[in-house]
Amino acid sequence: MPLAIYMLGLAVFAQGTSEFMLSGLVPDIAADLHVSVPAAGALTSAFAAGMIVGAPLMAVLSLRWPRRRALLVFLTVFLLVHVVGATTTSFGVLLAMRVLGAVANAGFLAVGLATAAAMAGPRATGRATSVLLGGVTLACVVGVPAGAVLGQLWGWRSAFWAVAAVSVPAVVAILRSVPATAPDAAAPGARRELRALRRPRLQVTLLLAALVNGATFCTFTYLAPVVTDVSGYGTRWVPVLLALFGLGAFAGVTAGGRLADTRPMRLLVPGGLALLAGWLLFALTAGSAVVALPLVLVQGALSFAVGSTLIAQVLRTAVEAPSLGGSFATAALNVGAAAGPLLGGAAIGAGLGYRSPLWVSALLVALAFAAAGAALAVRRAGGSAREEVPAS
Structure with missing residues (x-):
């Protein structure tokens, strides 16, 4: 695996830390900038919205750029946004910086996925994808807890400075390790890439990725x-269990990356069934601390093993849309990351209790299986109909 791919993973680690670190910083931000806690919580929603919109938009705008230039522009903007965020005293400016940072993050991840897949080659697309998504899981294990500790020791602004500092070596590494290739004049334009993205198989895979990721973040958001x-753990156990979920996610994305290149369906079908069974079991037994502990680890592993494999399948299927394929994969991940917590919150708000996000996660995975089954039935019916048409 080329070194440049691991450098892309380092940048994704910094970006993943930025995306999730506010979970432990919102009260301090609200107090410092004189806004309510719900208003400060909107910083997370703004980031998710920027990711969803930014991925396809930035991919189109940078379609004719050399990939190294696009990566450097997006990462540099991301770095500068955090410098501004760390120094501003205006909540409005901070909110704008979160949106701009998310747009830059989305553009980087979209181009980064396409770059990693191209550098690794078709036989190692899954492994390359797992390296980048592994940066997100490491952010959950290391970056987010570290950001919370920095916030407690030196204030919330120190976490923003830390993200900017981690981005600096990534900028230098990408400048040195990503090949400085010129844009391919023969590469498909935006219209051709958009036409390629209309393929039903690709659209179904994007839907499955959004549903599985929605299930993941539905429970992860309300895991505390x-x-x-429900399970009866003390609050001091929350960081441990969050880190345990992240460790499982890192193990799952690593293992999934290797299997995705050789036996993707053997991972997706049994792994998806195990994921569904795990959410159901977790929902039924969440009151037992003994059972909940291993399930947090297992569900983290299964969620990211299946999710990263689906993203690898998107990149492999979208060979005629190398730039926009990565952007739509990024958007699908973030649609799930935004919708899952909203659905889990709606279930809690309806009075169904803190166990309800587990049931919602199970429902979302079940919907993924239903969508895959319906798409397979339609494809088989279409094939049978074509076979019945006599040759002219």
């Missing part, structure tokens, strides 16, 4: 109240 109010 699940394990404290």
Whole structure:
């Protein structure tokens, strides 16, 4: 695996830390900038919205750029946004910086996925994808807890400075390690890439990725109240269990990356069934601290093993849309990351209790299987109909 791919993973680690670190910083930001806690919580929603919109938009705008230039522009903007965020005293400016940072993050991840897949080659697309998505899981394990500690020691601004500092070596590494290739004049334009993205198989895979990721972040977002109010753990166990989920996610994305290149369906079908069974079992047994502990690890592993394999399948299927394929994969991930917590929150708000996000996660994975089954049935019916048409 080329060194440049690991450098892209380092940048994704910094970006993943930025995306999730506000979970432990919102009260301090609200107090410092004189806004309510719900208003400060909008910083997370703004980041998710910027990721969803930014991925395809930035991919189109940078379509004719050399990939190294696009990566450097997006990462540099991301770095500068965090410098501004760390120094501003205006909540409005911070909110704008979160949106701009998310757009730059989305553009980087979209181009980064395409770059990693191209550098690794078709036989190692899954491994390359797992390296980049592994940066997100490491952010959950290391970056987010570290950001919370920095916030407690030196204030929330120190976490923003830390993200900017981690981005600096990534900029230098990409400048040195990513090949400085000229844009391919023969590469398909935006219209041709968009036409390629209309393929039903690709659209179904994007839908499955969004549903599985929605299930993942539905429970992950509310894991703290699940394990404290339902499983009976003390609050001091929350960082441990969050890190355990992240460790499982890192193991799952690593293992999934290797299997995705050789036996993707053997991972997706049994792994998806195990993921569904795990969410159901977790929902039924969440009141047992003994059972909840291993399930946090297992569900983290299965969620990211299946999710990263689906993203690898998107990149492999979208060979005629190398730039926009990565952007739509990024958007699908973030649609799930935004919708899952909203659905879980709606279930809690409806009075169904803190166990309800687990049931919602199970429902989303079940919907993924239903969508895949319906798409397979339609494809087989279409094939049978074509076979019945006599040759002219």
